[in-house]
Amino acid sequence: MKKVGLYFGTFNPIHIGHLVIANHMAEFSDLDEVWLVITPHSPFKKKKTLLDNNHRYEMVYEATKDYPKLRPSKIEFELPQPNYTVNTLFHLTEKYGADYEFSLMMGEDNLKGLHKWKNYEAILEHHKIYVYPRISEGETDHSFKGHPKIIHIDAPIMEISSTFIRKQHKAGKNIRPLLPENVWKYLDEMNFYR
Numbered sequence: 001m002k003k004v005g006l007y008f009g010t011f012n013p014i015h016i017g018h019l020v021i022a023n024h025m026a027e028f029s030d031l032d033e034v035w036l037v038i039t040p041h042s043p044f045k046k047k048k049t050l051l052d053n054n055h056r057y058e059m060v061y062e063a064t065k066d067y068p069k070l071r072p073s074k075i076e077f078e079l080p081q082p083n084y085t086v087n088t089l090f091h092l093t094e095k096y097g098a099d100y101e102f103s104l105m106m107g108e109d110n111l112k113g114l115h116k117w118k119n120y121e122a123i124l125e126h127h128k129i130y131v132y133p134r135i136s137e138g139e140t141d142h143s144f145k146g147h148p149k150i151i152h153i154d155a156p157i158m159e160i161s162s163t164f165i166r167k168q169h170k171a172g173k174n175i176r177p178l179l180p181e182n183v184w185k186y187l188d189e190m191n192f193y194r
């Protein structure tokens with residue numbers, strides 16, 4: 001059974017911070033593959049500046065096509081919105097559970113908010129969570145400290161965000177090195193975030 005790490009995000013757009021983390025997890029943990037799941041509508045985020053699902057998918061596809069262990073996933077496109085991760089995990093397990101063991105991947109920042117996620121107890125009961133370091137404020141809930149299903153992986157810290165990229169690109173700054181080259185080309189040709 002293949003071990004798959006699910007990396008959920010809006011990827012608006014995907015940047016090298018995402019790619020470094022996804023590759024690090026695929027190479028340096030016991031995961032066999034990482035699937036980057038493009039979320040149409042993240043529960044705590046406004047949809048305002050969000051690019052169309054298929055454009056975000058296309059950029060994730062372009063970023064990962066030369067990496068055999070990384071795969072873009074459209075699975076949430078057909079599920080109800082906002083997209084609660086517990087529903088997606090249930091759906092994926094029903095569909096592919098015979099061949100794949102699914103775990104979650106998230107930064108330490110997101111772990112600090114996990115107790116606010118829908119049915120997070122059910123998520124932890126059935127799945128492992130791989131956590132990478134991220135600079136952030138606040139404390140991790142004490143029940144998550146030393147939790148047997150929460151696995152810390154020491155990946156590099158890259159403080160880049162899609163918000164920064166969108167904003168600075170709009171302001172006419174050169175943000176090209178922060179994006180995989182194919183993603184930059186697509187974004188530039190399509191005139192996104194202008």
Ligand SMILES: Nc1ncnc2c1ncn2[C@@H]1O[C@H](COP(=O)(O)OP(=O)(O)OP(=O)(O)O)[C@@H](O)[C@H]1O
Nearest residue numbers: 008009010011012017021107158159160161162163
């Ligand atoms: N530079 C980074 N290093 C590690 N993890 C990141 C980085 N940027 C985002 N993430 C994490 O990757 C996941 C997917 O990222 P997502 O596209 O949703 O966020 P983002 O890049 O912070 O976007 P935005 O700025 O639009 O909110 C999230 O869990 C987010 O916390």
Ligand SMILES: O=C(O)c1ccc[n+]([C@@H]2O[C@H](COP(=O)([O-])O)[C@@H](O)[C@H]2O)c1
Nearest residue numbers: 008009010039042043084085086117118
């Ligand atoms: O299921 C939930 O309640 C839930 C709440 C917040 C976030 N998530 C997932 O976490 C991913 C990253 O969230 P965000 O807001 O940091 O982009 C997002 O794409 C969702 O899939 C899930």
